Amino acid sequence: MEDIIYNQLSYPILTWSVFLPLIGALVLLFMRNAHVVRWTALLFTIATFIVSLPLLNNFDKSTHKMQFVEIHEWIPTWDIKYFVGIDGISILFLFLTTLLSILCVLVSWKAIETKTKEFYMAILTMEAGMLGVFVSLDFFLFYIFWEAMLIPMFILIGVWGGQNRVYASIKFFLYTLVGSVLMLVGIIVLYFYGGRTLDILALSEIQYPVKMQFWLFLAFFAAFAVKVPMFPVHTWLPDAHTEAPTAGSVILAGVLIKMGAYGFLRFSIPMLPDATLIFVKPILILSIIAIVYGALVCFAQKDFKRLIAYSSVSHMGFVTLGLFALNTQGVEGGILQMLNHGIITGAMFLMIGIIYERTHTRVIADYGGFAKLVPLYAGFFIILTFASIGLPGTNGFIGEFLIIFGAFKARMIWGVLAATGIILGAGYMLWLYQRIFFQDARTDYEATGAHPVSDINVREVITILPLIVFIFWIGVHPDTFLSYMHSSVENLIKNLNMTTSYAEYENMLVKNIMELF
Amino acid sequence: MLVPLSWYIILSAVIFSIGVFGFLARRNLIIMFISIELMLNSVNISLAAFSHYLQVMRGQILVFFVITVAAAEAAIGLAILIAYYKNNPTIKVDEINLLKG
Amino acid sequence: MKYALIPLLPFIAFVLNIVFGRNYIKDRAHWIAVPAVFGSFVLAVSAFTDVLSGNVININLYSWITSGDFHVTVGFLIDQLSAIMLIVVTSISTLIFIYSIGYMHGDGGYYRFFAYLSLFVFSMLVLVMANNFLLMYFGWEAVGLCSYFLIGFWFHKKSAADAGKKAFIVNRFGDFGFGLGVILIFLTFGSLDYMQVFGQAGSLLGQTIDLFGYDVDLATLICLLLFCGAVGKSAQIPLHVWLPDAMEGPTPVSALIHAATMVTAGVFMVARCNPLFNMSEIAMNTVAIVGGVTAIFAATIALVQNDIKRVIAYSTVSQLGYMFLALGVGAYSAGIFHLYTHAYFKALLFLGSGSVIHALHHAKHDDEQNMQKMGGLRKHMPLTYRVFIIATLSITGIPFLAGFFSKDEILWRAFLGGELGRFLWLLGTIAALLTAFYSWRLIYLTFHGSYRGGEGQEQHIHESPKVITVPLMFLAFGAIFAGYVGIPPLFVEHGDKIGEFLAPVLGHPEGHGTHVQEFFVMGASIFVALAGWIVAYTMYLKKTDLPQKIGSLFKPIHTLLFNKYYIDELYSRSIVQPVLKASDKIILAFDTYVIEGIVNGLPNLIGLFSRKFRTVQTGFLANYGLVMAFGVLCIIGYMIFVR
């Protein structure tokens, strides 16, 4: 347990940033008037953001060790500890979560009238759950937060969602639950084999037999693949998105999806190196299918949100491709693309929410000629469209380029296939933009003014502005963010000890499967 | 030990199967209750026989408990019968199928 | 460091216009944009003089991306090649900015137009001045973005919005190859910086790489991938479909982007990577062949077009074909020289046609771009007519005008380039004939003969205002004298100043023929230019019925050419439709039926079974009793017999 650095700050920063939203949720419990509830929720989310700010500047970028670590005995009988810490990989996601939570509270200022108190409590507990997952280094704690996240999201979709929200929320819940149950089995196996300890770092050092790694990887893969939505198990995402309220889908797209990929990074790759190498080829094939398939489906979508949901399936295909290219560029590109995707798609869902408040329709055909009606909104949206396509100068490009670079370096064919995703991406996004903003305006919006489509107001601009700033900041100067990851990713790749070539690992995969039958 | 243990067991088996027949065949609910009592008594006999031949008290103690259970069961069964009878004046088994799935 | 200002000035203008445009600047946007672009023009000139005096500027501003061993900086390199490009880009942009003050006057999105133009100039300058491939890729895509904005500027028109989208996506196809090329370069050389890459270019010889199983020469693969980007950006054969549709944008846009600067980015990139291209014979030949074929292909289509801007657009594609032809045969400086002169006279042609359209626009002429509806404008627009004549003389290669020198240089270098070069020289000369024909056809249809437009409109047509005609004069001056920079040694000993100037970067074209051959080639091109002129003259001025007769005579060919060889339809049916249909029918069906089927199917299946089992619960006591008894019997039976 030597490679951890205890928390030197004056206050237990990680514990505070995880449990502050929970306290906020409790405080909200005793409030009646909706307005007060809104402001306190905003206050707490901003407070969490500020509390976790010092993490950034006194984070030591040179070491891959876990930092700001706090360990307290919790359940001694099974050696379960309250073990919390962050490293290069998880630090950026903390800020993505806190930032998006603030924006969610802001965007649902007017959108949510019914049961506002419960809504904001759900968001705050959600935030606590997500932060918990990113910081926890004990399997037990991790699993609690992992499951704790589901319930508020389930409520968010189930209560404040669209028409068939119940179907969507149940599907979402069952999908993730089935996956995480298998993961629980994996955890228990690790617990017993790893010497009766649930501490993630200790378990990462142990060398497991390849046969066991094979099955453990499958168990973890089930949980994470569902969350990432990798290709075959992605159908819950479009439903969950179309039915979720704006804030819900922002958090869903912004952070929840990253859990799966983060899981790969924190558990699958470090703990089961041989199994990872065996499974590289199938996962890459799945990712490429996800990229191309996700993009193709976007062409056929009629519903605005569903299209963006499928586009995030395609983007996350890029992320998994990057992660499993297993070289520094690929993994760093993957992590950065996770951040970018959180920012871009989060912002896009915020925008969809904003326009939905005015037009109350999500069918693309109902829109048209909105560039004249809401020019400022159109301006912001064009920035998001080009960020999502991966135009150089925006953050999308840096992530995608690094991923394609990593994939190309690993095996040329993967890079080439992944690059086709860019063309398809440009296709459906521009077509979407044209159908909504360019064509001739629908008569009922313009002439009769039946729906007074007012342009974006100050509150909404404040919600969008920070994300736009990040889009250009990462685009122009990505090193501020990449520098955090270098040492951790280096360490991740190093202990993967890629001894043999990919081909050899592939026939190990085939051998394992043959033994199965 | 002139009367071997096996005879007693055979006797209780016979009575038990008559009880089973009674329970399965008869339509009248009360008779079914009675045949259950019959079955329980046959078990008591074999228990007593075992206790006697194995010279251990466990058998007799069990008989006690069987009796208590039998009594409780009879009481509750008949109470249900009466309650049911109140709103549906029949005790023919094949007409009572409220619990149909 | 002051040269970093060159791209920054237009960027600042862009930010000011876009942020404050809507409610503060409105129609005064040009007061910000024009000085900014003029500022960078002045800086460009000073940079040119610096480079002329010999010192090449190569500064790295800050490190852009570092990830593992991959390191890219944002830095600028101004050497001979980029100095010339700077001059071309900034001078043409300044003139076009002034021109568009008049042209775009009164348009709702006035400030937006100038904002996008400044953004375009910024991205083009970054592309030209970049000192590594990734920064060039940044400029490359940013320029594509601005062309998307500007083509689709009048977005309420569906055709304009479609054209913008089409341009961006087709460019994306090109950038797909270009991106992969950049990655491959880094993987082979370990760095993207020009100096290092071109320094080790020699090591490429003979290296092969396994591509999907079989060995491919590394240099060829890299160059072809890069060329793929150039084809997309400079609208060569397979990816040229977007340029004619790009005419939907306002005319200054067509002039700036689709004549002078953006489309030449491909030529600039290939010239910049000449050390790589020299390493692979196959790549050079492909470039030359694609260039030659495009030249003649585009020229044939231009013969029958009726829309004035489309004719000029196809002429641009054809001239770009010439430039690639020059690069392909190794005459890089000739290619750049032609790029330099072409920028002037092509911009002049576009702006001239713009002033014609502008004039007809005022005359409430609905179909203002259709040449068949024009005619006899000589009387009404004398200055535009004279400027048009100069531009046409220059493009057709009449001696002592810019076009002649650069085109002749290319044909001469092609002639020397072995038997492939000889064949391409033939293609080029025929293309020159066609160019002469359609250029003069355009003149006669628009300016000569009688007015074929609506009756009442003729008197409304009048010369365009000063702010439009002054830039035309400057460009006319350029169209005439730009050529004198590269007079072939035949006439003046050290005439080819531009060749020597570019030598350190682009090297000397090898191969030199006798004077006789040079005279023969020059004579051939002059003869071809005059022949085209006379044929056009007879057909469109003297016997005006001739075009109809010939048209009906070769009916199938005419319709084939008129519909641009049906390439648009071919692409849409072979690529666009299948993608849309696939996503509609197969993919969506797969998603909804197969996966949803499984996901929803499972619970229904379970429901089905459970309904079956329900019937077992009959509710009769007897049945339950029987089942119980039967169960007991089975157990006892098992215990007795099996155990």
Added chain:
Amino acid sequence: MTLPQLFFAYFALSMTVLSLLIVTRKNPVHSVIWMLVLFIHIAALYLFLNAEFLAAIQIIIYAGAILVLFLFVIMLLNLKREETAQKYQSQWPISMGIALVFAIFMTMIVGKITVMPALGEYSVEAIKAEGSMMTIGKVLYTRYLLPFEIASLVLLVAIIGAVVLAKQRVE
């Protein structure tokens, strides 16, 4: 055939006949009365098995309490209309078959029992020495105290249940 065997044969025969009678009578009251006779025989059998206390319990509780309860319930529900109906259920042959198979199986099992567990220490003389009631009491309240308490609980539940079901009838 020695005397005890004779007695046992009589009892076995009479008890089987009696149970058959109980099960087959149309009128439930007759069944109850035959049941009473059966219980008396069973008590006698217990005497043979040296379990006097059990015999007494059998008579008092079974015959005295439970049968009376049955009689009481039969009297309560006027079962006149039931007489006419058909006595057996539709598929009674199956139940007959099962009962027979059951009997056969049990007899076969008896044949198979070979090993007898060790004899306990409560031989017949020991019980006679202390009296059956004393030994049962001792054993009941030492080793089997917990089951005893649970049995009392079962009875309590039964009483409450009966009262609740019955009370419902009053409103």
